Amino acid sequence: MNERLLVTGGAAGIGKAIAERGVGAGWDVIVIDQSPASVGRSIIGNLADLASTAAALDEALSGGPITRVVNNVGAVFPAAVEDQTLEHMSASFDLNLRSAVQVTQALLPGMKESSFGRIVNMTSRAALGKEHRTAYAAAKAGLIGMTRVWALELARDGITVNAVGPGPIATDLFLNANAPGSPRTRAIVDAIPVGRMGEPHEVARAAGFFLDADAGFVTGQVLYACGGLSVGVNPV
Template identity: 65%
Template structure:
């Protein structure tokens, strides 16, 4: 199939701010028709409002998106941290983390899959985290993000024969509102000092990586987890 004949549409969940917004901007720069589902209005692309932690709200939003045609590029970006030590991590927080960080990715991918299958082309990027490798105070977050890594590998095997790739990005510390809320200034300094490149990452660092995975020419890259972390995963670090 000629890939260029497939609809050039990109859906970014949680794309109204932070990393998601940077990815939406990357998609616009590449000439794609960008759609963002978020609880807040997106200044980039077509904005569809929804509570992605809620199954029914997510389903309604997806129906609205697909009413305008299939989407062959998807970034499952939405997420929340729920920081705290194990003894204080509530089961409600565990449920919330899995609903937003994991279940939403499954629901969105299932909804877009028929269109990707018909096109014989698809690009799925799951936003996991370096915390999936282990990080204190991140029981709910790390577990849900590690789950995304498992999904990525399963989908790569299942969907590869259909012309659909699935890859994941594991950001290290990135300068976003989510990071600021989860780390106080002292902790932030400790993290930056532990990064081999001696700086905190920027949303554009992740957007550039997502653009690579989403590109037509990335068809032989499948089932991979790329940690964009300034070198933190190269060894033991305090972050």
Template identity: 60%
Template structure:
């Protein structure tokens, strides 16, 4: 059975992606700080390395979803260095570390699929200095990996979700709040996305038949990036 590693797969988008992968016949390996998978604090490089060794003890993994992430909302004049370093470590360094750990197995198989979870915020969003910087960084890494790894049968793509109805989103945006309705009104399809919407996009990039698509960013945002993202 082919294996897929999903970081932050215990809840939200990660959990929906994990279920979609199981439905499609993959053996799913999850690393998260909670849940039933490998427990680790992925903001810590040593913990990440330990968890990756544990994940690979069961054999090579040729599909990777770098999903784990954190948001530290703050104005540009209030964002702290500690928040910047934490966001960088979890959102960007962890993805790089996971890629390097799985790469030998992918090269040996002459096959690999890497999906990086970026964000619409990579295009710019208020109160998101650290978050937007790291999510834009993921797009940059995705493009470099696509160029460097393509000859080995390895693709690298990114997804940029818009507003998605996760537990975290609903805590900050109650369904009956005017702010939530304003968000919905700003989405051309007039609804908030679901984790399953993102899982569907991940599934496309993970497919063995998706070998001619690499270095791309797919914004799954209900149309919110139209007029903002470049052609």
């Protein structure tokens, strides 16, 4: 069986932790990111751009089919609804949502030929609702919807599709969207039931469960790695 894993946005943070877990599992790991990756095979590509994404995928697939993928790349674009620009809405959909469709479409022929596939979409607890997250929450909620649709469409091909929804994780993505020490950031951390922020390797472990060959009876699910922050919120 093909043992190749593609991680988008895998040069840092959660994506890097997932790439490290893939290497630890003995898989051939490929990372597409606009920055060089230190784990696995690094392919430079701007996943917000159609042509750049296509070129990066061609390079990744030149070594053969890829049967595992984590659609991890993302950006937040924080703003209150009255300040949310349509340009940032479009940019959020391109990076957080469209790239997942484009990447998955490119890999599906190889997965179907292998009668095996593991697709993990990185959504967010913010999809359940969070202030100043119109562009981000809309895109991440869209990923949840696509996860459920793809799970139904691809199940007979031996392909599972699941999503991981991180809560506040100690990464640059979080710190860039939540000013350290601000009252709003302190309120977020104080609200986490386990009393701390999560670490990238903890999200990678959740993704690793879905990527495992033995997880073939689990599909269409969303696992919130959020320290309990989603408890009491009606999940999608």
